[in-house]
Amino acid sequence: MIIPALDRRFSWLLLALLLVVPATLLSGEVDYSAMELWRLMSGSEAAVTAIDRLVLTELRLPRLLAALLVGAALGCAGCLLQRLTANPLASPGLLGLNQGAALGLVCLLLSPWPFTPVNSFIAALSGASLAMALVFGVVRLATGALAAESLLLFGALLSTLFGALTTIALILDQHALDAIRFWLAGSLSLVEPDQIRPLAALVLTGLLLAGLLSRPLQLLETGSDTARGLGANPRLILLGVSAVILLLTAAAVAVSGPILFVGLVVPHLARLWIGEQSSRQLAGSVLLGALLLALADLFVFNLDSDDRLPPGVALAVLGVPWFIWLVRRRYLSR
Amino acid sequence: MVRATILVVLLLAAIESPMVGAAPGPCRPVSHALGSSCVPPEPKRVAVLDTGELDIALALGVMPVAATTPYQVGQFPAYLTLDEHRVKSLGVVQEPDLERLMRLKPDLILGSRLRHGRLYPLLSAIAPTVLSETVGATWAGNLRLFAQALGRDAEAETLLSRIDRRCRRIRHQYEAKGRPTLSVVRSMQTHIRLYLPDSFIGDLLQRCGLQRPDSQSGNGFARRLRSPRQIDLLDGDIVLLSEYAPEKGSLVRRWQRSLFWSRLKGRVYEVDDGYWMLGIGPLAAERVLTDLEQIIHDYPGP
Numbered sequence: 001m002i003i004p005a006l007d008r009r010f011s012w013l014l015l016a017l018l019l020v021v022p023a024t025l026l027s028g029e030v031d032y033s034a035m036e037l038w039r040l041m042s043g044s045e046a047a048v049t050a051i052d053r054l055v056l057t058e059l060r061l062p063r064l065l066a067a068l069l070v071g072a073a074l075g076c077a078g079c080l081l082q083r084l085t086a087n088p089l090a091s092p093g094l095l096g097l098n099q100g101a102a103l104g105l106v107c108l109l110l111s112p113w114p115f116t117p118v119n120s121f122i123a124a125l126s127g128a129s130l131a132m133a134l135v136f137g138v139v140r141l142a143t144g145a146l147a148a149e150s151l152l153l154f155g156a157l158l159s160t161l162f163g164a165l166t167t168i169a170l171i172l173d174q175h176a177l178d179a180i181r182f183w184l185a186g187s188l189s190l191v192e193p194d195q196i197r198p199l200a201a202l203v204l205t206g207l208l209l210a211g212l213l214s215r216p217l218q219l220l221e222t223g224s225d226t227a228r229g230l231g232a233n234p235r236l237i238l239l240g241v242s243a244v245i246l247l248l249t250a251a252a253v254a255v256s257g258p259i260l261f262v263g264l265v266v267p268h269l270a271r272l273w274i275g276e277q278s279s280r281q282l283a284g285s286v287l288l289g290a291l292l293l294a295l296a297d298l299f300v301f302n303l304d305s306d307d308r309l310p311p312g313v314a315l316a317v318l319g320v321p322w323f324i325w326l327v328r329r330r331y332l333s334r
Numbered sequence: 335m336v337r338a339t340i341l342v343v344l345l346l347a348a349i350e351s352p353m354v355g356a357a358p359g360p361c362r363p364v365s366h367a368l369g370s371s372c373v374p375p376e377p378k379r380v381a382v383l384d385t386g387e388l389d390i391a392l393a394l395g396v397m398p399v400a401a402t403t404p405y406q407v408g409q410f411p412a413y414l415t416l417d418e419h420r421v422k423s424l425g426v427v428q429e430p431d432l433e434r435l436m437r438l439k440p441d442l443i444l445g446s447r448l449r450h451g452r453l454y455p456l457l458s459a460i461a462p463t464v465l466s467e468t469v470g471a472t473w474a475g476n477l478r479l480f481a482q483a484l485g486r487d488a489e490a491e492t493l494l495s496r497i498d499r500r501c502r503r504i505r506h507q508y509e510a511k512g513r514p515t516l517s518v519v520r521s522m523q524t525h526i527r528l529y530l531p532d533s534f535i536g537d538l539l540q541r542c543g544l545q546r547p548d549s550q551s552g553n554g555f556a557r558r559l560r561s562p563r564q565i566d567l568l569d570g571d572i573v574l575l576s577e578y579a580p581e582k583g584s585l586v587r588r589w590q591r592s593l594f595w596s597r598l599k600g601r602v603y604e605v606d607d608g609y610w611m612l613g614i615g616p617l618a619a620e621r622v623l624t625d626l627e628q629i630i631h632d633y634p635g636p
Contacts, residue, residue: 054594055563115583175406175582178523192588306560 009274013287017068020294024064025056027302040243058193062166066199066255067294067311069306071262073203073252076210077245077290078263079270079282083217084150084241091264095155095242098258099162100131101250102184105157106169107178117192124254131162132246144216146238183257186312188297195255202251207286209244218243218278259312261319262289343389347449364464364483367447368454371462373483374441378483381435381461383445385411386469386534389615390477391444392416392494400438402427404612404629406579409610413621436460444480471537471556473614495617500623501542504630512636515547517600519569520556520611521577521586527556528567534614538622546570560585562594572633573600576607603629 014269025037037056077092084090092098103118104127113119135155138147143150182189216237219227224234249263264291267281274284296311296318303309361372361468381400382388386423388401388410397417403409405426422438424430427449435480436471443463450457450465457463466476478537481490508514516539518529529536531546532555539546549567550557559567589595605625609618 050597051563051566054592054597058592058594059561059563109583117588175523175579179583181524193592 017291024298025060062193062196063188063191065196067297068290069263070252070256071289071293072286073248074262075266075285077248079267079285080245082267096131096158096251097128099159101128101253102166103127103162105180106166117195121195121254125250128235128250148213185310186259187310189307199255205247214279261315265323290294365634367465367467373462377442379440381443383450386614387444388508389613389617390480393616394489400424402430444463470534471532473534490619505543507630513545514571515545517547519568519575521584525560525584526585529556530554562589565594569598570600573602574605575598576605576610578607
């Protein structure tokens with residue numbers, strides 16, 4: 001059943017997403033008018049000098065795309081994980097993914113391989129994947145079963161271990177810290193054009209799979225026994241959803257570093273704003289995640305032209321009070 | 335860490351002898367950035383605290399007993415010929431190992447107020463210490479100061495006049511090529527520096543009368559760039575590019591891979607970071623001039 005009021009909110013969200021694109025491309029130090037931007041985008045670049053075009057195609061556009069993809073991926077992964085574990089505090093970082101990715105990057109820095117954008121993408125991705133595989137392995141070993149709650153506990157536990165290893169490596173090797181300082185804070189300033197293609201491929205695949213798994217996940221939410229009674233395989237669903245969470249989070253974190261706010265808070269915002277129904281919440285998390293991260297990046301980029309402020313920090317600083325206010329208002333209206 | 339080191343040094347100083355720092359016998363006063371120190375007539379065991387002082391000591395024919403290495407590079411500059419058995423490493427420039435320095439029993443310490451001013455009381459408790467005000471653009475003045483401390487003033491003047499002679503020759507060659515502008519670019523891990531006249535390399539180019547692009551003619555030591563949006567500032571007829579510890583990541587490599595790099599019109603010459611940037615002394619200057627001679631010779635002209 002579709003409620004008209006909620007659909008209006010969906011359309012607002014889509015409209016805001018459409019507006020954030022020209023807003024990002026037109027802001028900042030390089031000034032070209034909307035007309036010139038249109039000419040640039042449509043191929044005829046008569047009025048715009050080459051440097052403007054390069055800033056647009058090599059800096060602004062990749063960064064905007066990265067913000068949208070990373071935001072969508074983290075929002076979606078957060079929503080899946082909260083539903084999978086039935087835990088409103090769950091965020092993808094709790095599965096060891098963020099710390100695993102950081103450890104992967106540090107290993108690359110200590111290795112003889114060069115620290116190029118593509119290498120760092122691969123290193124963070126493999127670090128996150130290995131970390132999550134380890135979490136699953138340890139849970140299986142320690143508890144003999146794969147329960148969603150134990151995944152969070154052991155994920156958090158192993159995260160502290162990976163975090164400790166990363167910290168010690170960074171303390172002993174200052175240059176490694178310099179290299180990933182911005183990444184650790186959750187920043188898009190290091191995004192390179194050649195990272196966009198693999199990022200887009202992984203994130204779009206992940207989003208598609210998330211859509212396909214939404215219904216089985218709903219079955220699982222009714223309880224393992226009920227799900228089994230309805231002919232579903234709870235274990236398979238758990239593994240499938242976890243794999244999608246890994247795919248989305250690892251790809252996002254590899255590019256931008258951990259942006260905790262999106263994974264933790266966006267699913268709640270989507271639930272409050274778009275609707276409780278699972279497919280709506282999932283779609284809402286994707287769109288809201290993309291919108292909020294793009295807006296946050298636009299905001300910090302305009303605040304500091306030297307591009308030192310990480311959007312992850314801005315999201316937490318502005319987003320947390322906003323979220324508290326939102327929950328309070330809802331509570332009062334009940 | 336630093337505090338513990340300081341404590342140990344003070345303790346050791348107290349135990350070993352109350353007068354470690356004073357030269358035995360006669361000494362001559364040398365006034366410097368933080369006062370005046372009485373140095374031995376002919377220092378035999380000299381410790382240097384930065385690459386500039388190391389270059390200067392070697393240029394004046396003094397092989398130090400202790401020296402520091404640049405942060406991230408971790409070794410003495412490769413362009414210098416050192417007696418590896420004699421010169422002991424004190425660790426990185428920013429945090430010289432004072433315990434080790436004391437054990438080496440130097441009779442003269444050379445450094446700068448900029449880098450080691452805060453350590454002056456401890457340093458002068460170990461041995462007479464002579465500090466220049468700063469490093470970089472003042473390299474010629476520093477050479478004269480440290481030569482005075484080492485009792486080799488005449489050698490310093492010979493070195494400087496030799497450099498000036500080579501400068502004049504390069505200038506001649508340079509004018510024949512239509513006075514191309516020289517852009518000095520150094521790539522670090524997370525930013526790129528354009529060197530201005532108030533730096534070692536900027537001063538040397540100015541000394542030789544070589545022109546710099548407008549983006550690099552202001553006051554100051556260096557200009558920092560982080561975004562390739564500003565790539566045009568790198569341009570000059572001749573772009574002299576060096577990379578600091580490139581194996582640890584160098585921002586210019588990322589710019590070179592991007593389309594922005596194709597905007598540069600000048601000819602890019604890669605130069606050695608060791609003597610172009612880290613050296614800051616007469617030996618480095620001579621090596622730079624040798625490179626410049628070759629580069630200007632190779633430059634096809636307008």
